[in-house]
Amino acid sequence: MTSVNGVGAEAHVARLLGEALRRIREEILADSEEHFPGLRVSHYRLLELIPPEGARITDLAEAATMTKQGLGQHVDYLQKLGYTESTRLPEDRRVRLVRRTTSGDQAVAHSQAAIARVEHSWSTHLGPTRYTTLRQTLQDLGNWH
Amino acid sequence: MTSVNGVGAEAHVARLLGEALRRIREEILADSEEHFPGLRVSHYRLLELIPPEGARITDLAEAATMTKQGLGQHVDYLQKLGYTESTRLPEDRRVRLVRRTTSGDQAVAHSQAAIARVEHSWSTHLGPTRYTTLRQTLQDLGNWH
DNA sequence: TATTGTTATACTCTATAACTATA
DNA sequence: TATAGTTATAGAGTATAACAATA
Numbered sequence: 338m339t340s341v342n343g344v345g346a347e348a349h350v351a352r353l354l355g356e357a358l359r360r361i362r363e364e365i366l367a368d369s370e371e372h373f374p375g376l377r378v379s380h381y382r383l384l385e386l387i388p389p390e391g392a393r394i395t396d397l398a399e400a401a402t403m404t405k406q407g408l409g410q411h412v413d414y415l416q417k418l419g420y421t422e423s424t425r426l427p428e429d430r431r432v433r434l435v436r437r438t439t440s441g442d443q444a445v446a447h448s449q450a451a452i453a454r455v456e457h458s459w460s461t462h463l464g465p466t467r468y469t470t471l472r473q474t475l476q477d478l479g480n481w482h
Numbered sequence: 483m484t485s486v487n488g489v490g491a492e493a494h495v496a497r498l499l500g501e502a503l504r505r506i507r508e509e510i511l512a513d514s515e516e517h518f519p520g521l522r523v524s525h526y527r528l529l530e531l532i533p534p535e536g537a538r539i540t541d542l543a544e545a546a547t548m549t550k551q552g553l554g555q556h557v558d559y560l561q562k563l564g565y566t567e568s569t570r571l572p573e574d575r576r577v578r579l580v581r582r583t584t585s586g587d588q589a590v591a592h593s594q595a596a597i598a599r600v601e602h603s604w605s606t607h608l609g610p611t612r613y614t615t616l617r618q619t620l621q622d623l624g625n626w627h
Numbered sequence: 628t629a630t631t632g633t634t635a636t637a638c639t640c641t642a643t644a645a646c647t648a649t650a
Numbered sequence: 651t652a653t654a655g656t657t658a659t660a661g662a663g664t665a666t667a668a669c670a671a672t673a
Contacts, residue, residue, distance in 0.1 A: 348621065348624060349594070349597050350502075350506065350597060350600070350601060350617060350620070351503065351506045351507075351527075351597055352624075353617070353620035353621060353623075353624050354499050354502050354503045354506070354620065355503060356623075356624045356627070357495075357499050357620060357623055357624070358496065358499045358500060358503065360623075360627060361495065361496045361499070362496075377662075377663090379662080379663065379664095382496075393631080393632095394631075394632060395630085395631065395632080403663095403664070403665090404664075404665060404666080405631080405632065405633095406632085406633075406634090406664085406665075406666080406667095407663075407664045407665065408664095409632065409633070410663090410664085411663090411664095413633095429630095429631085429672075429673070430631095430671080430672060430673090431630070431631040431632065431671065431672045431673070432630095432631065432632085432672095433631080433632070449494070452494050452495060452496055455495070456495060459623060462622075462623070462626055463619060463622065463623070467615075467619055468619075470612075470615060470619070471616065471619045471620070472495060472498070474608060474612055474613075474615070474616045475495070475498035475499065475502060475616070476493065476498060477607075477608065478498075478501075478502055478505075478604060478607070478608070479493060479497075479498050479501045479502070481607055482501070482505060522639075522640090524639080524640065524641095538654080538655095539654070539655060540653085540654065540655080548640095548641070548642090549641075549642060549643080550654080550655065550656095551641085551642075551643080551644095551655085551656075551657090552640075552641045552642065553641095554655065554656070555640090555641085556640090558656095574649075574650070574653095574654085575648080575649060575650090575654095576648065576649045576650070576653070576654040576655065577649095577653095577654060577655085578654075578655070628673095629672100629673080630671100630672085630673075631670100631671085631672080631673095632669105632670085632671085632672100633668100633669075633670075633671095634667100634668085634669070634670095635666105635667085635668080635669095636665100636666085636667085636668105637664100637665080637666085637667105638663105638664085638665075638666100639662100639663085639664085639665100640661105640662085640663085640664105641660100641661090641662085641663105642659100642660080642661080642662100643658105643659085643660085643661105644657100644658085644659085644660105645656100645657085645658080645659105646655105646656075646657070646658095647654100647655085647656075647657095648653100648654085648655085648656095649652100649653085649654080649655100650651100650652080650653075650654095
């Protein structure tokens, strides 16, 4: 590498945030394929949004900040692979109620465990106080916007 | 919205980081198209990696953590739109030295100004101490991995 | 008519494989 | 034979537009 503006000195916030996220994605994908074939990071994120009683496409799309078309594609994919299942509501047959299957639940546990491992490793490296502060600060920014 | 697991309570780090990043991307794109037609966030990121004296495709690819094919596509696009220019090195004509044009420099200034606006707004909201701590902590995590 | 979800299509980002030109 | 970069192709993520079914 020559003198390209690499991972050095004056990395700006966007790059720092992006690298932290990349670390988490790697951990989620690490042994994903072997246990949860076909699942990618976007699918874990979506599965986590589904509450135990299920949710409608429109609501999931809003929660994921996506169009319902885009979200619907993911749901079709997840259902084909058996991570979700869905039924039409008897009282309004336009509505499709999407639920996680047992596999879907296990996938969520997998991804949450991966994130917990990263959090633990960060907490160990930074010390619990600094890590808690980081989380709290990010949370405050998120609640604010 | 029903009871979907939305932007509420126990948001995990991945979501918090993702939302912070989204905020920055929005600010960069806000009045991008009007001043820098065709540029998207990925292009700003790449333009920022190019040092004043220029850089080779291979080095840029490494700095961006991308394949040189993928990076080369972006460079072609940027060059077509006039944000970069390139010459072959006389001493090794395989090598293409990529430089920013004046437009490219202005684009970098635009994106850095956008990021500075977000940083300023965060700093105002959190107070300078908490914001500096956030940055420093992210920096430490980045240097560590 | 309004709303839920679908089908069709396209664009963006990035990757892998195979290749050309130069060293 | 090794390296710098290119061409060809594909898959992943998400969007817009037009539509069908139901309310």
